[in-house]
Amino acid sequence: MGGMTMNCQICSSEELIHVASLGHHALPDVFVTPDEAAEPFTVYPLDFYVCGKCWLAQIGYRVDPALLFRDFVYTTESNPASKPHFERLVKSLVERFQLGRQDLAVDLASNDGTLLEQYGEDVRVLGVDPSSTTSRAIAKGLPTIVDFFTEATAKQILATYQPAKVITTMNAFAHIKELDAFMDGVVTLLAEDGVFVTESHHLQNVIAKMQYDLIHHEHLRFYSLKPLMVLFDRYGLEIFDVEETETQGGSILVYAGRAGVRPVSANVGRLLAQETAAGLYAIDTYEAWAARLVQSKQRLMSLLYELKSQGASIAGIGASAKGNTIVNYCGIRPDVLDYITDGSELKQGKLAPGSLIPVTADQELLDRQPEYALVLTSNLKDIIIRKLRGKGYQGKFIVTGDVPSVE
Structure with missing residues (x-):
């Protein structure tokens, strides 16, 4: 189900601060035929908030995922930057974490399978995605579960596969409405020495570069490092490394594992300091951004x-x-x-x-x-x-x- 929420999507605080309203919008990926042009369509409020406790930026109205992704038309392969980026990422994951044919790599929100393809025959792979775009991955011979990912899905996978050495969620971690159910699935499926890798738009770029186009009903959250640390800590996970990438106009690639298993890179502290200096943890930054938005x-x-x-x-x-x-x-x-x-x-x-x-x-x-x-x-x-x-x-x-x- 969808609806308005006044609790933070990560820490459940009621300290949500309204930053800006972008009006009422139709679902962003539901296109109509010319014959349907005269028919009424539903619009939903699109408002931007920030949590005064954990500083997660988020939208207020969350649309039912069944409506958002039923007729989902975005395919990863339609983005010319995706394949070369995924090629580099997979090569790095295989080398850094010494993945072999005995290991399982799972891609959540796997779409058309573009990322999974990059593993070739080197690693055992599996995709999970609820949208119709999975038909393209299945046609390529990539094993895919067509469903939302939850703890129940993870247990279903473990009935056939071993725990996952690597779990990836690329540019979709902000889309997940039932975040707790998703994270329950991640910690259930992840091997003890496994790595959970997410890439998401970096809030710092949304603010600094006026990337308000990233705000739509598919993007429920806009991540900086501090709220991600709050989220992962609740599930016994620890961010041990982070990279800034050029993907999607500026993203953060976050590496998490079970707490205490891997040494924490200095990159984590550096990015936290950078975000603090950029004002991501001060309300004045968001008030100024709201004024800039109207002017833009x-x-x-x-x-x-x-x-x-x-x-x-x-x-x-x-x-x-x-x-x-x-x-x-x-x-x-x-x-x-x-x-x-x-x-x-x-x-x-x-x-x-x-x-x-x-x-x-x-x-x-x-x-x-x-x-x-x-x-x-x-x-x-x-x-x-x-x-x-x-x-x-x-x-x-x-x-x-x-x-x-x-x-």
Whole structure:
């Protein structure tokens, strides 16, 4: 079930501080056909909070996961940065933790199996994911359990497999509504010397780089190190290393194991000090960010309306959940964006959630050559701009941020 909560999603404190409201949004990955455009759709409040006790940043209204992921259309392989990143990560995991064919590596929220593929024949693998995207992994011959991960799922796995030497959850740890049930499963499945590896958007970048597009109903939480330490400690786990990565516009890759099993890297203390200096554990930071958020919206819409008043054609690039946050928070509609391009065939020919802007193939941008292209996936902007310039797009790019830029 979904609904509003006034308790912190990690520490259960009632000290939730309201930071900003982004309005009411349709589910970010539920696209409709043109024939369905006139039908009513449900919208949900999208509000940003921070816990005054453990400092977890989070949204207030949590949508029923069965609604969010029933028609989930995002596939890992559609993100051009994912495969090379996962190749490097898996190579590092195999070498650092000396994984062999006798070991089990489990990927939770395994999607289309892109990460599991990178293990090849070197390690025994298993994926767990509730969405329909698992059909692609199964078609590749990757063993996958199509279900939400809980303690019961972990026990089901242990009936057939040994405990997992490595458990990964990549860019999905913030999506999990029933976090306690998930963590119960992790500690049940994890080997005594096993490693739980998560990668999530880093809250520091959300604040510093005005990445409000990361706020949508699939992302329930926005992690910094301190609340993660609170969470893992409750389950007898300890963060022993952490890395900052460029994934998704800036993420933290966290390594946890059973408390006391592995020495704690100096990286952990360094990142905590960095986050403290950046103001992530002070309410003034969030109050200032909320004011910047409103200004960012006003500046972007002023620019877009000015260009449209001059008769300019503008397309959007990237019908992702992030892009739909920008579009719906700013109130962008088909009178401003002619269409949005996206590489996923599952979205093409449909209308974007809430805005009902047509979604087309990427080739449309090259064929029609609009004067401006609004980049709706800030985390991939450099890759997108380089790729489209190389393919011959001659117009100008609009990039969101505190102050939108034209490149």
